[in-house]
Amino acid sequence: MKHILQNRQMNSKEQKIANFDPNGVGDVSGGLFGLPFTVEEAEVVIIPTPWEVTVSYRAGTAKGPEAVKEASPQLDLFDPNIKEAWKLGIAMEEISEDWAALSTELRLKAEAYINWLEEGSPKESQGPFESLAAEVTRHGEELLQWLKHKALTYLEQGKLVGVLGGDHSTPLGLMHALAEKHEEFGILQVDAHADLRDAYEGFTYSHASIMFNALKLPQVKKLVQVGIRDLAQSEAELAEQSNGRVTIFYDAVLKENMYAGDSWKKECKKIIAQLPQKVYISFDIDGLDPKLCPGTGTPVPGGLEFEQAVYLIKQLVKSGREIIGFDLCEVAPGESEWNGNVGARMLMKLCNWMAVSQKRLEAQF
Numbered sequence: 001m002k003h004i005l006q007n008r009q010m011n012s013k014e015q016k017i018a019n020f021d022p023n024g025v026g027d028v029s030g031g032l033f034g035l036p037f038t039v040e041e042a043e044v045v046i047i048p049t050p051w052e053v054t055v056s057y058r059a060g061t062a063k064g065p066e067a068v069k070e071a072s073p074q075l076d077l078f079d080p081n082i083k084e085a086w087k088l089g090i091a092m093e094e095i096s097e098d099w100a101a102l103s104t105e106l107r108l109k110a111e112a113y114i115n116w117l118e119e120g121s122p123k124e125s126q127g128p129f130e131s132l133a134a135e136v137t138r139h140g141e142e143l144l145q146w147l148k149h150k151a152l153t154y155l156e157q158g159k160l161v162g163v164l165g166g167d168h169s170t171p172l173g174l175m176h177a178l179a180e181k182h183e184e185f186g187i188l189q190v191d192a193h194a195d196l197r198d199a200y201e202g203f204t205y206s207h208a209s210i211m212f213n214a215l216k217l218p219q220v221k222k223l224v225q226v227g228i229r230d231l232a233q234s235e236a237e238l239a240e241q242s243n244g245r246v247t248i249f250y251d252a253v254l255k256e257n258m259y260a261g262d263s264w265k266k267e268c269k270k271i272i273a274q275l276p277q278k279v280y281i282s283f284d285i286d287g288l289d290p291k292l293c294p295g296t297g298t299p300v301p302g303g304l305e306f307e308q309a310v311y312l313i314k315q316l317v318k319s320g321r322e323i324i325g326f327d328l329c330e331v332a333p334g335e336s337e338w339n340g341n342v343g344a345r346m347l348m349k350l351c352n353w354m355a356v357s358q359k360r361l362e363a364q365f
Helices: 002-019 061-074 097-118 132-156 172-181 207-214 233-240 251-259 264-273 306-318 338-357
Strands: 044-049 090-092 160-165 185-190 220-228 246-250 278-284 322-329
Touching (some): 044 061, 185 207, 185 306, 207 220, 207 278, 278 338, 322 338
């Protein structure tokens, strides 16, 4: 019965490929990137996670999956490095209204709590906040388990999985799922922030604690952070005292090396040399120059250009390393469609190059 179902899905996918015009107008009523595939037919499945409860500056990232999906049909599907990549099949699950609603509800409470912290935590107004951190942590654990279960279901079907946030706390469940499938792997994090804080502002699953939490997984043998330019002393000390498990490539140092004559290719080689064979990519959009993501929650001057980031991913694949999963987080709609446009383009690159690394697509370097 299982083989019959797979054959039917294959026939359906083949028919859709035969009838689809990749040069035509993007179908805004279709799937991600205007593609015709369902999650059952696709080889790459994106799990949207509309969650931003603990963001500490600007909100909006919970609407990131919707903004990216709306912008995605405007992209041309041709990639000169990866011919006919669209035939692989990329699809995104429906955005969960339940998680979005809960995020909105808890975000209002968390925002008031964060404001109270910033005002010095006056005891006379502590009452409403005594159990809030525990409540948010409980729901954060539920989100982790929900995503882990979904991801494992797809991974066991042989599919490749990516997460589209939401804030940067969202992909932890995928990391847990991959930890059950792989004995060890490294994380390549592109980000303006280190996200190595222990339960930032009292929230165990804070957006600023994602890598602190990821390091609790013994399967994560290495964390390599690129583009970092805003972090606490405690985070820098954690990296320094990690016995090499955490390596930070500060944005300022990368730029200074290039000003002194080093090429970006040389810098990428240094970065990739720190990573093991299997790599998970955690891509916070604020790792890019903020002109490319003005709506993101905590923009920081500096950062990578779009093609610099894509080149790093290409070189990672060219090195023979395997991308086992990824997340793209902190895209927020902002005041224009630009944020979703850039997010959609980075999402497509991540999907395609992951597939190349897994030898499901062929590339010309």
